[in-house]
Amino acid sequence: MQSLGIDVLFKGKNFARLLEGLWVAARVSLISSAVSILLGIFMGILMAGKNRIIQGIFRVYLETVRIMPQMVLLFIVYFGTTRVFGWNLSAEYAAVIVFSFWGTAEMGDLVRGALISIPKIQYDSARALGMDEKSVFQYVILPQTVRRLIPLSINLITRIIKTTSLIMMIGMVEVLKVAQQIIEANRRTSPNAAFGVFAVVFLMYFIVCWPIGRAAAYLEKRWAE
Amino acid sequence: MDDALLKIEHLRKAYGEHTVIRDLSLSVRKGEVIVIIGPSGCGKSTLLRCVNALESIQGGQILLDGEPVLKNTKDISLVRQKIGMVFQSYDLFPHKTVMENITLAPVKVQKRSKTEVQEEAAALLEKIGLLDRRNDYPRQLSGGQKQRVAIVRALCMHPEIMLLDEITAALDPEMVREVLDVVLSLARSGSTMLIVTHEMSFAKAIADRVVFMENGLIVEESYEPEEFFAQPSTERAKQFLQTFVYEPGEITD
Known part of the structure; x- marks a missing residue:
């Protein structure tokens, strides 16, 4: 059998x-x-509120973020702003800006969905028990919203983690880029390194994301209504 | 009637152009059980929601113990503590157990001691045969059990008056009975209640007074429920009661 090329990882x-x-x-x-x-x-x-203008603005923002590939956003923020505005953003800043811009839109939509999915009768029956608006929110609405939100937002976080592999396109040396460099450097001595090294990278992503995903599934099951 | 616990005077409720209740007056004495019936859309549920200030009103006034009941006033949550309300469905808090549902408001709102409230809740649950379900979540209960818990939850606030808004309308027929039995025993023990229902035989059995509403108005009122159901004096009430009797009509094809 051919070598899997994992040995290069133990060099240096x-x-x-x-x-x-x-x-x-x-x-x-x-x-x-x-x-x-x-x-x-x-x-x-x-977004869950009544202001139509604010809702409209967020709608446009959300759709824009969803339509645009994250890589295009990264290029705009990293390369585009340097030329047009003369900003000299570091790649890491640019990456954080882009992923926050994207994540905020998605998270906002999740929070909106969770809030409007709470039946009106829950507000009414809490008020009917003599709770003031603060107590209604604190004891009845907020706990139910958070329960609906946690599994969904954990899913969003794993999506963000996976998508960060794109930041090597703006010159950041993250795990995938390091893997490429190792493979390139050892092309002649370990031609099979591509398999072994990428497999290890896959495992690393798995080790980070899997427990998060399990936690989401667990909470979802526990809080099922 | 000056001994009235609840006084509704010339109440008007409208959603924009659409008037739901026009000039309605009703006063409720302590210990009285009033059943409100009428075709859907006649404003009976809206009336109950106004009495609990869940709706704003456009005219007239509602007084409980002489104090005005008005939405968006500072003391409204104090006034609401004296009014218990049970809705058609989905009013239990799904993230809390039966016991937590019952004790939440008495402990957090009325600042009563937790052990005292739990003891009272346990005694009430025992009475309705649900003490062994106290640590269950609402999703584990049947519709009828949920409604009985909702009644106990309202009772634990020691309200002066109970509003029941079609509490059996969403239930399977075989569960209606267990809920109505609880309401009847409340009535027997002297609770003041305003009940909106479509269960006519129940209305007849429990009511001290029957109020028939249509188009936002009280069309007929009777202190003799037996008589009202046998022989309503208005044509509209007669027609309405007729709809509850199924007589095969002639089908032409």
Whole structure:
């Protein structure tokens, strides 16, 4: 049997470099997810409200983000702004901006959906028990919204993690880029490295995303109504 | 009638151009059970929602113990604590157990001690035969059980008056009975109630007074339910009651 090419990972600091690359991807995902969740909650509450103009603006924003491939957004923010506005954004800033811009739109839509899916009668029956508006929200609406939201937003986070593999297109050395570099550097001595190294990268993504996905499934089951 | 607990005077309720209740007056004495019947869309459910200030009103006033019941006023949640309401369905909180559903408002709103409320809730649950379900979630209960829990939840706030808004309308026929039995025992124990229902034989059995509404108005009112159901004095009430009797008509083809 041919070698799987995993051996290259044990040469020099290759494995440590791969982990560093994974950390870059994780860092961008973490910061973007945190920003997206915070801003998305605000956006979702506004979208579930009654103001037609705000709803219209967010609708356009959401559709724009959905239609545009993330890579195009990355190119616009990283290369485009440098030329047009003279901004000198680092690749990491650009990446965080793009993923937060995308994540906020998606999260906003999730929050909006969760909020409007709570039946009106829940508000009425809480008020009928003498609760003021703050208590209605705190004890009745918010807990139900969060229960609906957590599985959905965890799914969004795993999507963000996976999509960060695109940031190597704007020159960031994340896990996939490191993998490519290792393969290139060892082309002659380990021609099979492409298989082994990418398989390890796949495993790394799996190890990061799988527990998150399991947690979502668990919560979904536990909170099923 | 000055001993009225609840007084509705010249109530008018409209959604934009569409008037749902026009100039309706009704006063309810302590311990009285009033059943409101009428065709759908006559404004009977809206009337109950107005009494609990879940709807804004466009004219007249509603007084409970002489205090106005008005939506969007600062003390409205205080007034609502004196009014218990049970809806058609889906009013239990799905994320809380039966016990938590019942104790939430008495503990958080009325600031009563948790153990005291739990004891009271347990006693009431025992009475309706659901004590062993106290740690279940609403999704684990049947429709009839949910409605009985909703009644207990309202009772635990010690309301002065109960509003029941078609509480059996969404239930399977075999579950209607268990809910109505609970309501009847409440009536016997002296609760003041305003009941909207389509269960005519139940209305006849429980009512101290029957109110027949149509087009946002009280068309007929009777302190003799037996008599009303046997011989309503208005033509409209007669026609309405007739719809509950199924007589095969002639089908022409």
